[in-house]
Amino acid sequence: xxxxxxxxxxxxxxxxxxxxxxxxxxxxxxxxxxxxxxxxxxxxxxxxxxxxxxxxxxxxxxxxxxxxxxxxxxxxxxxxxxxxxxxxxxxxxxxxxxxxxxxxxxxxxxxxxxxxxxxxxxxxxxxxxxxxxxxxxxxxxxxxxxxxxxxxxxxxxxxxxxxxxxxxxxxxxxxx
Amino acid sequence: xxxxxxxxxxxxxxxxxxxxxxxxxxxxxxxxxxxxxxxxxxxxxxxxxxxxxxxxxxxxxxxxxxxxxxxxxxxxxxxxxxxxxxxxxxxxxxxxxxxxxxxxxxxxxxxxxxxxxxxxxxxxxxxxxxxxxxxxxxxxxxxxxxxxxxxxxxxxxxxxxxxxxxxxxxxxxxxxxxxxxxxxxxxxxxxxxxxxxxxxxxxxxxxxxxxxxxxxxxxxxxxxxxxxxxxxxxxxxxxxxxxxxxxxxxxxxxxxxxxxxxxxxxxxxxxxxxxxxxxxxxxxxxxxxxxxxxxxxxxxxxxxxxxxxxxxxxxxxxxxxxxxxxxxxxxxxxxxxxxxxxxxxxxxxxxxxxxxxxxxxxxxxxxxxxxxxxxxxxxxxxxxxxxxxxxxxxxxxxxxxxxxxxxxxxxxxxxxxxxxxxxxxxxxxxxxxxxxxxxxxxxxxxxxxxxxxxxxxxxxxxxxxxxxxxxxxxxxxxxxxxxxxxxxxxxxxxxxxxxxxxxxxxxxxxxxxxxxxxxxxxxxxxxxxxxxxxxxxxxxxxxxxxxxxxxxxxxxxxxxxxxxxxxxxxxxxxxxxxxxxxxxxxxxxxxxxxxxxxxxxxxxxxxxxxxxxxxxxxxxxxxxxxxxxxxxxxxxxxxxxxxxxxxxxxxxxxxxxxxxxxxxxxxxxxxxxxxxx
Numbered sequence: 001x002x003x004x005x006x007x008x009x010x011x012x013x014x015x016x017x018x019x020x021x022x023x024x025x026x027x028x029x030x031x032x033x034x035x036x037x038x039x040x041x042x043x044x045x046x047x048x049x050x051x052x053x054x055x056x057x058x059x060x061x062x063x064x065x066x067x068x069x070x071x072x073x074x075x076x077x078x079x080x081x082x083x084x085x086x087x088x089x090x091x092x093x094x095x096x097x098x099x100x101x102x103x104x105x106x107x108x109x110x111x112x113x114x115x116x117x118x119x120x121x122x123x124x125x126x127x128x129x130x131x132x133x134x135x136x137x138x139x140x141x142x143x144x145x146x147x148x149x150x151x152x153x154x155x156x157x158x159x160x161x162x163x164x165x166x167x168x169x170x171x172x173x174x175x176x
Numbered sequence: 177x178x179x180x181x182x183x184x185x186x187x188x189x190x191x192x193x194x195x196x197x198x199x200x201x202x203x204x205x206x207x208x209x210x211x212x213x214x215x216x217x218x219x220x221x222x223x224x225x226x227x228x229x230x231x232x233x234x235x236x237x238x239x240x241x242x243x244x245x246x247x248x249x250x251x252x253x254x255x256x257x258x259x260x261x262x263x264x265x266x267x268x269x270x271x272x273x274x275x276x277x278x279x280x281x282x283x284x285x286x287x288x289x290x291x292x293x294x295x296x297x298x299x300x301x302x303x304x305x306x307x308x309x310x311x312x313x314x315x316x317x318x319x320x321x322x323x324x325x326x327x328x329x330x331x332x333x334x335x336x337x338x339x340x341x342x343x344x345x346x347x348x349x350x351x352x353x354x355x356x357x358x359x360x361x362x363x364x365x366x367x368x369x370x371x372x373x374x375x376x377x378x379x380x381x382x383x384x385x386x387x388x389x390x391x392x393x394x395x396x397x398x399x400x401x402x403x404x405x406x407x408x409x410x411x412x413x414x415x416x417x418x419x420x421x422x423x424x425x426x427x428x429x430x431x432x433x434x435x436x437x438x439x440x441x442x443x444x445x446x447x448x449x450x451x452x453x454x455x456x457x458x459x460x461x462x463x464x465x466x467x468x469x470x471x472x473x474x475x476x477x478x479x480x481x482x483x484x485x486x487x488x489x490x491x492x493x494x495x496x497x498x499x500x501x502x503x504x505x506x507x508x509x510x511x512x513x514x515x516x517x518x519x520x521x522x523x524x525x526x527x528x529x530x531x532x533x534x535x536x537x538x539x540x541x542x543x544x545x546x547x548x549x550x551x552x553x554x555x556x557x558x559x560x561x562x563x564x565x566x567x568x569x570x571x572x573x574x575x576x577x578x579x580x581x582x583x584x585x586x587x588x589x590x591x592x593x594x595x596x597x598x599x600x601x602x603x604x605x606x607x608x609x610x611x612x613x614x615x616x617x618x619x620x621x622x623x624x625x626x627x628x629x630x631x632x633x634x635x636x637x638x639x640x641x642x643x644x645x646x647x648x649x650x651x652x653x654x655x656x657x658x659x660x661x662x663x664x665x666x667x668x669x670x671x672x673x674x675x676x677x678x679x680x681x682x683x684x685x686x687x688x689x690x691x692x693x694x695x696x697x698x699x700x701x702x703x704x705x706x707x708x709x710x711x712x713x714x715x716x717x718x719x720x721x722x723x724x725x726x727x728x729x730x731x732x733x734x735x736x737x738x739x740x741x742x743x744x745x746x747x748x749x750x751x752x753x754x755x756x757x758x759x760x761x762x763x764x765x766x767x768x769x770x771x772x773x774x775x776x777x778x779x780x781x782x783x784x785x786x787x788x789x790x791x792x793x794x795x796x797x798x799x800x801x802x803x804x805x806x807x808x809x810x811x812x813x814x815x816x817x818x819x820x821x822x823x824x825x826x827x828x829x830x831x832x833x834x835x836x837x838x839x840x841x842x843x844x845x846x847x848x849x850x851x852x853x
Contacts, residue, residue: 022594023585025542027576030561034549062538089576099566100558136556143552146545149538 026061032093035060035150037102037129037137042154043161046129047106050094052166053127057090059153066153072169073157084169094127102133177334178270179359179781180815183299185264186222186846188249190256195249196849198299201817204810205803205836208819209827215845216819217363218242220787223817224360226265226277228291228313228325232356233365235377237285237314240362244846245281251848258282266299269332276306277325279313289315291325319351326352333781338397340386341404348380354387358769358780363787367759369749370742388741391769392713393778395703403697409690417442417683424676425614431669432457432622433465434614438680444691446684447677454673456666459511459623462615465673469666476659484652488645497651498637505630512623519616526609533602540595547588629658702738709776710736716771717743720764723801728753756797759789763802767816774812782814788821800830807834 025031039056040046048056059069097103106126129137140147180203187196199208199219210216221240224230230240239246245261261281268274276298279291291313296306311318311325318324319337330337330352339347357373360366365373371384380386389397424435437452454465487494550561559566563574575582586594636654643650702710714736721731729745737744743761744750750761766784773780784806799822806816820827824840831838 018583020586020590021583022591023575024539025546025591026539028546028561028574028585028588029576030550030558030574031542031546032576033558033560034546063534092576096560096566100560101566102556102558132556136558139556140549143549146549148545149541 027089029093029096032089033097033100033102034136034140034147036093036097037133038140038147038150038154040103040127040129040133041137042157044163046134047126048161049108049124049126049163049166050091052161052163053094054086054090055084055166055169056161057087058084060150070153070156073165097127097133100132102130102136103127104130177779177781178268178813179333179783180268180813181223181265181783181817182268182274182297183264183266184219184223184226185266185299186218186245186261187264187849188245188261188846189259190249191259192251192254192256194849195244195251195846197845197847199839199845200837201815202837203813203815205807205834206815206817207803207827207831207836207838208817208841209824209838210819210821210841210845212821214821214841214843215242215244216821216841217787218245219845220785220817220819221362222263223265223785224356224362225281226263226279226291227267227329228277228279228318229353229356229360231314231351231353231378232360232373232375233362235375237288239281239288241281249846250844264299266297270334273332275332285314289313293325293328319349335779338390338401340380340382340397341400342379342381347401347404348378350380350386350390351375351378353378354380354383355391355779358387358391358766359783360785361762361766361787363789366787367762367789369758370762370765371740384742385740391779392706392709392741392772393776394706394709394741396701396706399697399703403694406690406694406697410694413442413683413687413690417680417687420676420679420683427672427676428454428669429614429618429621431665432618432625433669434618435673435676442687443684444688446681452677452680454669456669457615457619457622459508459515459619459626465666465670469663469670472659472663472666476656476663479652479656479659484648484656486645487640487643487647487649490649490652491641491645494637494640494649494651498634498641501630501634501637505627505634508623508627508630512620512627515616515620515623519613519620522609522613522616526606526613529602529606529609533599533606536595536599536602540592540599543588543592543595547592550588632658705776707738709772709778710738710741712775713741713768713772716768717764720767720801720805721760723805724760724764725798725801726757726760726764728757759797767802767805770809770814770816773814782809782812783817784809784815785817785819787819799827803830803834803836807836810835 026035036053036057039053039060040048042056043052055069059065094103098105104127106128108124108126141151181201183198183200185196185198187194197215197219208216208219218241221230221242222245224232225239225241233240244250244258245263246258248255248257260283262278263281264276264278266274266276273295274297276294276296277291278294278298280287282288289312291311293309293311294306295309296304298304298306309328311328312323313325315324319326319330321327335352337350337352340350342348353375357370374383374387376383386397388394418440421435421438421440424438428434433454433456435452435454437448437450439448455462456465456468457463559569560572563571565572573579573582573584575585585591633651633654636651640650640652717736718731718734721734726734733745734750735744736742737747737749740749742749743765753761763786766786769780770782770784772778773782799818799820803818806818809816828838
């Protein structure tokens with residue numbers, strides 16, 4: 001048998017292929033849009049500010065955050081516990097949701113005229129569940145085997161989550 | 177198993193006096209004939225109500241009785257509010273024991289849940305005194321607990337109601353309510369398909385199938401129950417095995433030793449190969465327990481061989497030994513610190529692996545649920561969920577990361593597989609780390625023990641130096657004692673280990689038995705005897721359909737399903753037939769079931785109560801053949817109660833050659849009675 005050296009072995013053409021990367025499910029646009037619909041449904045009037053969405057989006061993510069958020073709603077929170085993280089991917093998800101027409105935009109009336117006139121900044125707005133989103137919601141609610149934990153968590157929040165509660169999270173005011 | 181109705185007594189108390197009725201029943205065919213709205217159904221429902229079995233109809237707590245028994249009673253044009261009402265029923269079992277049950281139809285639900293049982297014919301012999309017992313019904317536990325009427329009734333009837341397999345290795349009792357639809361046909365719901373009459377709220381899985389199997393006493397049910405029992409034994413054996421491992425770890429852990437090579441799950445072969453070993457540590461290395469014992473024994477033999485020296489003879493030696501011991505103490509203390517640190521690091525590692533596993537499981541759950549949603553599809557198809565941009569409809573990467581820099585993600589399936597692999601890897605890591613921690617813990621203990629021993633040695637050496645030089649060396653005595661004690665301890669440990677291995681051997685033997693029992697039941701299906709019963713039922717069923725003039729489709733297509741034990745056409749449910757043919761099917765099937773116990777062992781109570789269907793525009797059915805067939809029950813000690821509003825003349829024409837207990841009411845059945853019965 002002729003001897004083969006390492007060089008011989010390596011002396012063949014190479015192909016490099018980009019392997020697909022694993023991704024947490026929560027980073028899948030489809031999954032997140034479904035959750036967004038569920039979250040909106042839990043907000044008063046099926047509408048929420050971006051701030052509110054960030055909070056709930058953070059809260060729903062893991063066992064730990066879910067527990068912390070529930071404790072916060074009960075008025076119990078340790079100073080180091082509830083630290084809401086803004087998630088840039090949520091903004092993308094919301095953009096997708098607008099494009100899919102499952103949510104729509106509702107401008108918030110701003111009292112001071114200056115803001116509306118002379119700035120290029122977009123007006124503050126709320127995200128509201130659109131008709132198509134409502135139908136999607138129904139579809140999700142009917143699927144018993146899907147989003148089990150998410151549904152259970154949102155149900156356990158009880159009455160609808162309000163903007164005030166969310167503001168309290170950021171400002172450290174007690175909930176009224 | 178026999179239930180024979182002897183007497184039924186209804187009583188409604190009003191301000192204007194008492195109303196009531198007493199009906200007697202006999203073995204064989206009983207016919208109650210009365211016009212509609214005369215109280216015929218009241219009587220039939222009262223039988224069900226007295227037995228506390230109205231739960232067969234619905235989960236509600238309201239009595240299924242008409243106004244006359246609950247609110248107000250009509251006499252001519254006058255209406256009197258009912259103050260109180262009750263039903264009493266006298267029944268007899270196979271051993272001819274007679275029981276009278278009494279239940280209120282008015283009052284609070286608590287009052288209605290009380291069933292007063294008189295152990296004797298209280299209606300037939302009103303003046304006799306019999307023992308009385310109170311039971312509760314329509315109450316959680318009524319079927320199972322002492323004091324529950326249905327437990328008592330089941331015993332009285334000779335039922336040993338099985339617990340049938342449910343989900344997740346659990347069982348649920350087959351309630352009496354689940355069997356009643358085979359014995360009792362009420363007017364409102366009774367003429368529907370049998371399956372739809374099952375009290376599904378009781379949540380017995382495959383209720384219609386299971387109850388049919390029980391009524392027919394099919395082997396297949398017994399085997400299914402047996403199989404589940406064995407499966408539970410398997411689960412128990414597995415728990416017992418892992419508990420035994422846990423106990424062994426604990427017992428051995430107390431002596432800085434551990435067991436290696438015992439399989440995690442029960443095994444049939446004991447000892448497994450390679451044979452399990454008991455290892456012991458001195459804080460550094462692990463050696464076989466036997467090796468440790470041997471080496472200590474060697475040292476002890478040496479010590480025994482030497483004479484214990486006097487203190488003055490060894491003073492120089494003792495000083496040296498003291499120095500060595502102090503040196504050793506300092507090394508061991510360092511070792512202890514290092515080992516403790518190591519242990520803490522491993523524990524932190526275990527914790528992080530645990531957290532990672534938790535996160536993986538969560539991700540896995542999300543993916544699996546998401547996959548289901550994707551597979552199912554739906555009316556609202558999101559473009560984003562299918563890798564397309566909802567604005568420009570071009571394909572995009574399925575990720576919420578920045579589209580420009582994000583690597584393309586795996587497909588859902590790939591990702592699920594990927595997570596599964598990760599979970600497997602992290603699980604292995606977890607088990608591995610846990611074992612490492614256990615071993616490290618033992619090492620820490622072992623070092624602590626060595627330190628304690630060195631301390632003792634140092635104390636003994638110091639005392640030797642201080643004592644009278646003519647006395648024996650305390651240090652030498654001390655060592656002797658230490659070695660002896662240690663050997664004793666390890667020998668005990670060896671005994672324990674032997675016992676532990678014996679236990680595993682015993683459990684392995686049990687495991688073999690369980691597994692072979694399970695293998696014996698592996699093939700489930702109808703036995704030959706089951707098949708005989710079902711053919712008999714089928715024959716009776718088909719024969720009756722012919723006699724009753726079934727017309728919807730050719731009779732040779734009809735049979736009894738070997739899958740559901742209900743009537744079938746070919747391989748399917750019967751499907752739609754004319755209203756009167758549906759009634760014929762129910763008659764034939766239920767009477768067929770009543771006839772099976774004439775040839776075979778079954779759990780049928782030998783009673784069938786029919787309340788005639790309301791015939792709304794359907795063709796008039798002829799009861800002729802049915803009543804003839806039903807009358808045969810007398811020969812076999814069975815009973816059929818048939819309530820009908822058939823024209824009196826026609827009915828009497830049919831039954832003039834039938835041996836039956838016929839009672840016709842011209843007006844209302846509930847009438848004014850003079851005094852309370």
